[in-house]
Amino acid sequence: MNQEEHAYKIFQKMLKAHVYPSAMLLYGPEDYLIQWAVDELTKELIHPSVAAMDAVIFSEGDASVSELIAACETLPLFSARRLVIVEDADFFAGGKSRRYGPAEQSELAAYLRSMPESTMLLFKCAGVDKRTSAYKAIREHGMALEFSPISGQILKGFIQKKLMTMGKTASSQTIGSLIERTGYGDKNSEYTLHHLMNDLIKAASYSLEPEIKSTDFEAVTTASxxxxxxxxxxxxxxxxxxxxxxxxxxxxxxxxxxxxxxxxxxxxxxxxxxxxxxxxxxxxxxxxxxxxxxxxxxxxxxxxxxxxxxxxxxxxxxxxxxxxxxxxxxxxxxxxxxxxxxxxxxxxxxxx
The missing domain is CATH 1.20.272.10 (Zinc Finger, Delta Prime; domain 3)
Structure with missing residues (x-):
C-alpha cells in the first residue's frame, strides 16, 4: 500500500467507503489516533447489544496464536463482523518479541492469508519490525497503518472539528499560533495529541466567547x-x-x-x-x-x-x-x- 498519504486520511476514506479488510495493524507514536481508529471500527462493526460477545480484547501475552485463531473463527451474533483486538501486539517485534518466537510469528502469518470475512483481527502497538513475516503478511493480505503526528491542513482540520464538537471555533491563524506555541510535531517533542486535546478542552472552558482567541490559548497552555x-x-x-x-x-x-x-x-x-x-x-x-x-x-x-x-x-x-x-x-x-x-x-x- 502506498502510504505517502497520512494514515488518518486513509482511515477516514475507508470509513466513508465502509470497506474493511479482515486484518489490520495500527501502530506508531500517535496513540490518540490509534485509539480513535479502534473506537470508530468498533462503532462501525459491533452491535451495542452484543458487544460483550462479538468484540474480544486480548492484551499482550494473554493468548496463544491458536487461541487467537479460535476467537477469529467464531461467527458474530448480530454484529456486522466479529472484532478481535490485540493490544500491545508483540507479534511484529521480530527477534525482540518477549512472547512469540519465530514459529508463532510464522503461524500467525500463515493464518492472515486465509482470514474469514466474518471477522476483523485488529492489532495495535507502538512500533513494528517490518522484516517480520507477520508484518509482511498483514501488508499483503490486510492493512497496516502507521499513525505518526499529523501536520498542515490535516492538523488544522482535526483541531477545527474537535472545537466544533465543543461549540467553539478558532481562526486558522489562531490554530497555527497554538501549534507553534505547544511544539506539537517538533522533533523530540513529548507533546502529543492527548496533550493537545486536553489544551483544547481547557481553552474551550476558559473562553467566554464562541470563538477562541490566541490569548485564550496562551492563558491555559505552556509554551514549548x-x-x-x-x-x-x-x-x-x-x-x-x-x-x-x-x-x-x-x-x-x-x-x-x-x-x-x-x-x-x-x-x-x-x-x-x-x-x-x-x-x-x-x-x-x-x-x-x-x-x-x-x-x-x-x-x-x-x-x-x-x-x-x-x-x-x-x-x-x-x-x-x-x-x-x-x-x-x-x-x-x-x-x-x-x-x-x-x-x-x-x-x-x-x-x-
Whole structure:
C-alpha cells in the first residue's frame, strides 16, 4: 500500500467507503489516533447489544496464536463482523518479541492469508519490525497503518472539528499560533495529541466567547522551549533587543544560580538547533529548493520550518552562519570562565 498519504486520511476514506479488510495493524507514536481508529471500527462493526460477545480484547501475552485463531473463527451474533483486538501486539517485534518466537510469528502469518470475512483481527502497538513475516503478511493480505503526528491542513482540520464538537471555533491563524506555541510535531517533542486535546478542552472552558482567541490559548497552555527560543530570536533579529532580553530574563526568573546556569546551557543548545534549521533552510531556498518540499526533504514539521524561515527574515546565509558561530562559542566562553552565563547570553542577544 502506498502510504505517502497520512494514515488518518486513509482511515477516514475507508470509513466513508465502509470497506474493511479482515486484518489490520495500527501502530506508531500517535496513540490518540490509534485509539480513535479502534473506537470508530468498533462503532462501525459491533452491535451495542452484543458487544460483550462479538468484540474480544486480548492484551499482550494473554493468548496463544491458536487461541487467537479460535476467537477469529467464531461467527458474530448480530454484529456486522466479529472484532478481535490485540493490544500491545508483540507479534511484529521480530527477534525482540518477549512472547512469540519465530514459529508463532510464522503461524500467525500463515493464518492472515486465509482470514474469514466474518471477522476483523485488529492489532495495535507502538512500533513494528517490518522484516517480520507477520508484518509482511498483514501488508499483503490486510492493512497496516502507521499513525505518526499529523501536520498542515490535516492538523488544522482535526483541531477545527474537535472545537466544533465543543461549540467553539478558532481562526486558522489562531490554530497555527497554538501549534507553534505547544511544539506539537517538533522533533523530540513529548507533546502529543492527548496533550493537545486536553489544551483544547481547557481553552474551550476558559473562553467566554464562541470563538477562541490566541490569548485564550496562551492563558491555559505552556509554551514549548522551542517556541520561547523562536520568540527570543525573532525579537533579537528584528531589533527588539529589550524584548529579547526580557524573554531571556523571564526564563531565569526565580531560579537558583546553579539552576540558572543549567537553564542557560539548555537555551544555548536550543538556540544552536534553531539557528542550524534556519541556516539549512536558507541555503536550500537559495539553491532553488521549492519551499513546500522543504519539510519532507529536511524531516522537519511544516509549522516549525515555516516559523524558522519567518524568524530568519531577510538574513543572508553569511549572517545566519555568523549568528550560529556566535551561539557555538557561548558554551565555550562560559565553561572557560571567560564570562558568567547570564552576561554571555546578554552579549549574544545584543550582537546578533
Amino acid at each position: 522551549p522551542q517556541s520561547d527560543v523562536f520568540q527570543l530570536l525573532e525579537a533579537a533579529f528584528s531589533g527588539k533587543k529589550g524584548l529579547a532580553l526580557k524573554l531571556f530574563q523571564n526564563r531565569l526568573s526565580g531560579l537558583l544560580s546553579s539552576d540558572a546556569d543549567r537553564e542557560v546551557f539548555q537555551l544555548i543548545a536550543l538556540l544552536c538547533s534553531q539557528l542550524e534549521l534556519m541556516l539549512i533552510a536558507r541555503e536550500r531556498l537559495e539553491a532553488g529548493q521549492v519551499a513546500r518540499e522543504l519539510p519532507g526533504v529536511m524531516g522537519v514539521h511544516p509549522f516549525r520550518l515555516r516559523k524558522a524561515v519567518e524568524t530568519a527574515g531577510s538574513r543572508s546565509v553569511v549572517e545566519l552562519s555568523d549568528s550560529l558561530a556566535a551561539a557555538y562559542r557561548l558554551e565555550k566562553d562560559i565553561k572557560s570562565g571567560l564570562m558568567p552565563a547570564d552576561l554571555a547570553m546578554e552579549l549574544f542577544i545584543a550582537m546578533v
